[in-house]
Structure formats: C-alpha cells, structure tokens
Amino acid sequence: MPKVLISDKLSEAAVQIFRDRGVEVDFQPTLGKDPAKLAEIIGNYDGLAIRSATKATAEILSKATNLKVIGRAGIGVDNVDIPAASQKGIVVMNTPFGNSITTAEHAIAMMFAVAREIPAADASTRAGKWEKSKFMGVEITGKTLGVIGCGNIGSIVANRALGLKMKVVAYDPFLSAERAQQIGVTKVETVEELLPLADFVTLHLPKTEKTANLLNAERVKLFKKGARLINCARGGLVDEAAVAEALHSGALAGAAFDVFAVEPATENPLFDAPNVVCTPHLGASTGEAQENVALQVAEQMSDYLMDGAVSNALNAPSVTAEEAPLLKPWVEVADMLGGFAGQVTESPVTEIEIEFVGEVGKLNLKPLIASLTAAMLRPIVGEGAVNMVSAPFVARERGMKITETKKDPQGAYGSYMRLIVTTENQTRSVAGTVFSDGKPRFIQIKGIGLEAEPQQFMLYTTNSDTPGYIGALGMKLGDLGVNIATFALGRAAKGEEAIALLGVDAELSKETIAEIAALPQVRQAKALKF
Structure with missing residues (x-):
C-alpha cells in the first residue's frame, strides 16, 4: 500500500479520498514548518501532498529515497525544487485551475474597495467620526478597465468587468485579435498604449524574467491622472516605491495590493500611502478554492500511485508505462522545439502546426503535442502556469489553433518533427530529430539546414x-x-x-x-x- 505524507493543512475530504483509494495517509498539517523533521522522515513516503508552507528543497529531496510524487494543492510551485525532483524521478503535480474564479473575484472586490475607499471609511466610522464628505468615491460603470495579462484569470476578470458595464482594454503579447474579439475586449499592442486609457488597471500574469518590474518607475508615470491600480497576481511585477510616490503626489488616486515583492510584507512603502487597500495574499483564500485544490491533488496523486496515471504534471509526460521508453527521446525533441519557439517568438501566435515525418508518426502523438505546446508556452506564461495537461487549454484560451500532420519519410532524415509557428506577422519553422546516440538534434531553423545538439x-x-x-x-x-x-x-x-x-x-x-x-x-x- 503506497503511503502519502500530508505536511500542510488540507481538508479532511482530501484525506478521505486517499484512504478510499487505498492509499495510507499520515496527516501532519504543521510538519511543513519544521524542515529538519521533514528531512528526517521523508524517506518513509511514496507521496508528499503540500500547500505553500512546506519547502521541498533539494536538501530535503535528497533524503526522499522512496518518494515518487509531490502534489501541490494550488498553482504556485516556487516552494518545490523541480530540477532536483526531476533528477530523482519524482513527478511534481499542481492544480492550475482550482482557484481561478476565487482570484478573479478577489481582484474585482479589491477594485470596488479602492473605488469607494471602503477600508478607510470603515475604520473612520468605527472610530465614531462619521466623515461622510471625506470619502468621495467613483463609480465603476462606464469606466475603462485595463487588463494586463489576459489568460485564464485575466479573461475571467474581463468578463466580470463587462458585466459591470465597464469598457475593457487588454494587453497580452500572446492574445490574438480573434481571441480578444471572442471575449469582448479591445486589444492594445503595448503596456504604454494601455496605461493612459485606463481608469483602473489590474495585473494578471506570472512573474518571469520578462514580466519582473513590468510597471517600473517610467511606466508608472504613464498612468491616466487619477487612475487606480490593482495587483492580485504576483509580487515583484510593480515598482512599489514608484506607486507609493504617485499616490502621495496625487497622480494615482488609489491602489489595491494582495501581493508584494517581499512576503510576508511586514513593512512596505505602500502601507503609508493614501487610499491603499492591502490584503495578505488572499487571492486563493476561499473555502471553495481551498477545497477544490485539495480534492484535486488527492485525486491526481491517488491516480498516479495506484494506477500510474499522470495528470497536471510539471515535469513528466502523460504516458503509459509501455509507451514511455519509445516516447522519451521524442518528448525531448518536442521540449527542444517548443522551448526554442517560445523563447524566440515575439508576436501573438495564431497557429501551431506540428509535422510528424516517418516513424515518429506511428507513436502516441498526444503527449508529444502536449509536451511541445507546454514547452512553447512556458516562456510566455511562466513555469508553474502551464503543464502538459493544461497546455492545450491554455493555447486555445489564447486563440492558438493547434494542428498536426503525418508525412512519409522525406529528405536526409528518415524520421523527424517540424514545428511551424504562425503569428500575426509571419510564419517560421524549426525541426529536430533523434540521432543514433538517442539524443535530440536541431536539423533545421526557418527552413535553413544545420545540425546542433541543444x-x-x-x-x-x-x-x-x-x-x-x-x-x-x-x-x-x-x-x-x-x-x-x-x-x-x-x-x-x-x-x-x-x-x-x-x-x-x-x-x-x-x-x-x-x-x-x-x-x-x-x-x-x-x-x-x-
């Protein structure tokens, strides 16, 4: 009987799912705060179910002699050393969609709170001041909401805002014109174009090398006079000192932050600024969301430990045990091609076509397509925001059409894969194969032949x-x-x-x-x- 350690607070319903599926459970919800004790006992378990308190570091994983799977109840996996887990053959799973509604609703709630200065008005009223004329808010109706990052959560926020009779403009470098029209938003091409248009600006994108400090001091100066900023996405996307200065000067009328560059946020320049609403990273903190992600992670881990099924894995393809040896080298080719395309493509992608030439076309293509798509999307949406299972959904969400074709052997290579990426501006391709040493090689880029090992x-x-x-x-x-x-x-x-x-x-x-x-x-x- 496989044995799972739950080292963070998960619902009793999740514990029961493990037991009902025949998995032995050791429920120690405070253990994650004691890394020394965790390292001491982790070798006794086949699975580790966690939230954010447990830090699955390389040091702890080095002691995990029997561990086969880590399940993170939630989307963020910053607390898991994925390379170290991969090196030990430990599958890392998350639950990427369990808290989308909750986070989107929190952003809308924060927008209302800062528009009507509700926290300050509440504190004033409780103090017996009755300062009715002091708290002159603004209406939401008819205002323009600027959404930066229009993926899963951003598109939900846009939908709610449209229901509130707001106008919505959106910036997302990989939002196609077709997808923008479908969800009812006006697409803009740059952050600089969006900021002067919006009465409210809300962020919904991961923190990556490209998005860190996205709203820097220079861009903060581009906000419309009297605008309000909401960040319920990730800390570090915004120059908090620059926002605080804009609030003090009156250039910005308000801000609402659920996330901060340094957390726990015990001090921050925003705390002393006027009309700021701050919450302690509550975006996913509802009973429904916590229950959803806990149940999902229990089901996914049980499926893997009892049946070998892999879902929502960040570092493993969804394949059967029989298919794995045949697919492994081609999954590496798919990762190589997708990773290359995702890092060099700068325009919104409208179509992904994958050609399977020769023998590779006879394999189970679904994991190859999913692996390639996920690898392509990771540089765009962030490591924890997409995996092999969620990649097709995320691609469709961004208006990307995915097609596949099989072709007979042709050219100098008997079997290879070609990725053809069509953007709003151009079409480019990259191809790769497996050499006799079992390693992947680039064999063509933009129709130009070459030979390179990644x-x-x-x-x-x-x-x-x-x-x-x-x-x-x-x-x-x-x-x-x-x-x-x-x-x-x-x-x-x-x-x-x-x-x-x-x-x-x-x-x-x-x-x-x-x-x-x-x-x-x-x-x-x-x-x-x-």
Whole structure:
C-alpha cells in the first residue's frame, strides 16, 4: 500500500479520498514548518501532498529515497525544487485551475474597495467620526478597465468587468485579435498604449524574467491622472516605491495590493500611502478554492500511485508505462522545439502546426503535442502556469489553433518533427530529430539546414551572410568572457540570410545580448535556456 505524507493543512475530504483509494495517509498539517523533521522522515513516503508552507528543497529531496510524487494543492510551485525532483524521478503535480474564479473575484472586490475607499471609511466610522464628505468615491460603470495579462484569470476578470458595464482594454503579447474579439475586449499592442486609457488597471500574469518590474518607475508615470491600480497576481511585477510616490503626489488616486515583492510584507512603502487597500495574499483564500485544490491533488496523486496515471504534471509526460521508453527521446525533441519557439517568438501566435515525418508518426502523438505546446508556452506564461495537461487549454484560451500532420519519410532524415509557428506577422519553422546516440538534434531553423545538439545555455542569431561574421562574433564573445561550447551554422543561400546556434557555458545577460545585437551583421540575437 503506497503511503502519502500530508505536511500542510488540507481538508479532511482530501484525506478521505486517499484512504478510499487505498492509499495510507499520515496527516501532519504543521510538519511543513519544521524542515529538519521533514528531512528526517521523508524517506518513509511514496507521496508528499503540500500547500505553500512546506519547502521541498533539494536538501530535503535528497533524503526522499522512496518518494515518487509531490502534489501541490494550488498553482504556485516556487516552494518545490523541480530540477532536483526531476533528477530523482519524482513527478511534481499542481492544480492550475482550482482557484481561478476565487482570484478573479478577489481582484474585482479589491477594485470596488479602492473605488469607494471602503477600508478607510470603515475604520473612520468605527472610530465614531462619521466623515461622510471625506470619502468621495467613483463609480465603476462606464469606466475603462485595463487588463494586463489576459489568460485564464485575466479573461475571467474581463468578463466580470463587462458585466459591470465597464469598457475593457487588454494587453497580452500572446492574445490574438480573434481571441480578444471572442471575449469582448479591445486589444492594445503595448503596456504604454494601455496605461493612459485606463481608469483602473489590474495585473494578471506570472512573474518571469520578462514580466519582473513590468510597471517600473517610467511606466508608472504613464498612468491616466487619477487612475487606480490593482495587483492580485504576483509580487515583484510593480515598482512599489514608484506607486507609493504617485499616490502621495496625487497622480494615482488609489491602489489595491494582495501581493508584494517581499512576503510576508511586514513593512512596505505602500502601507503609508493614501487610499491603499492591502490584503495578505488572499487571492486563493476561499473555502471553495481551498477545497477544490485539495480534492484535486488527492485525486491526481491517488491516480498516479495506484494506477500510474499522470495528470497536471510539471515535469513528466502523460504516458503509459509501455509507451514511455519509445516516447522519451521524442518528448525531448518536442521540449527542444517548443522551448526554442517560445523563447524566440515575439508576436501573438495564431497557429501551431506540428509535422510528424516517418516513424515518429506511428507513436502516441498526444503527449508529444502536449509536451511541445507546454514547452512553447512556458516562456510566455511562466513555469508553474502551464503543464502538459493544461497546455492545450491554455493555447486555445489564447486563440492558438493547434494542428498536426503525418508525412512519409522525406529528405536526409528518415524520421523527424517540424514545428511551424504562425503569428500575426509571419510564419517560421524549426525541426529536430533523434540521432543514433538517442539524443535530440536541431536539423533545421526557418527552413535553413544545420545540425546542433541543444545545450543548457545557447545563443541564437540571424545575420547577413557576409565575410567576417564568424570572426566578429567569436571576438565579441571572447571580449565579453563568454566561452563557446558548440557552434552550428547555416544559410539560405550565398549572400542571403544566415543563422548561428551556439552552445555556451553560462547564461547570457541582457547586456551581453545587446552587445551582440549591435554587431553590424546581426539582425536578431536571442539568449536561450533549455
């Protein structure tokens, strides 16, 4: 009988699901706060069910000699060392959709609270002041809501706002025009375009390298005079000091924050600013949401431990035990192709076409399609926000059409996969195969042939096919202290467009990429991470 440790507070109904499915449960809801004790006993369990208090670090996982699955009741997995879990073969699951409604409703509640200054008015009234004329709020009806990040939660907020007779404008780099029309919002192309239009601005996007400090001091200055800001997404998306300054000066009329750059937030520049509503990360804190995610994680973990079924896994494909050995190398190809496309594509994606050529077309294609789609979406929506199960849903939500085709063997390679990505601006492709050593290789990018094994850190450039480029690039990388591990080249034709794909020893900084992009032959330079 498999044995699961629950080290955080989960509902009794979730505990009962495990027992009903034949899983032994050790329910210790406060253990997550004692990492030393957790490390001491974790080796006794096949599964670990957690919320946010338990930190599944590499050190703790090193003691998990029998652990097969970690289930996170909720979407965020910042408290799980996924690479360490993957290295030990531990499946990490989350419940990505269990608290979407709750978080969206909290954002709407915060918007009402800051519009009518409800917390301050409540405190004043309780103090016996009856300052009726002091708290002059604004109506929601007829106002414009700017939604930054129009995925699952953002689109729910937009729907609720439309029901309140608001106008909704949305910025999301991967929101297609078709999807925007479908959900009834006006799409804008940049944050800078959205901010001057909106009376209220609400954030609904993950914190990634691209979104960190998205609303910096310069962008805070672009807000419409008297606008109000709501952040129920992630801390670190906003320059909190700049927002506080704008509130003190009157440039912003109010702000509502449920999340903060540093949590627990015991002090913050926003706390002393006027007309600010603050809550302690309550976005998912309703009885319904807590119950939903707890029940979901219990069901998913039981399915895996008793039947081997994998769902909502962040680091494992949904495949049967018989299919796994055949699919494994092609899943790596799918991850490689999707990861490449997701990191280099800058325009909203409208269609993803996947070609399976030769023998690979005879395999179970669903996990390959899901793996490729998830890998492509992760750089866009964040690591914890998408997995192999949720990827098709998230893609459809963003207006991306996914198609697949099978073709007979052709060309120099008997079996390979090609990903064709269509955006609102262009169509591009990337292809890969499995070599005889069982490892994946890039074999074509933008229709240009080359041969490259993926590395953890890579540099991709498109450039003019002119003499001296290889030397100039090598010299520049040398000057910048970048060591080259692998170097692959290809070109469309003599004197036309060329590409280079280099493996390097360390992650490339934004400053390094800017230096490379400044070379006269370079048309595009991208840092990649696999």
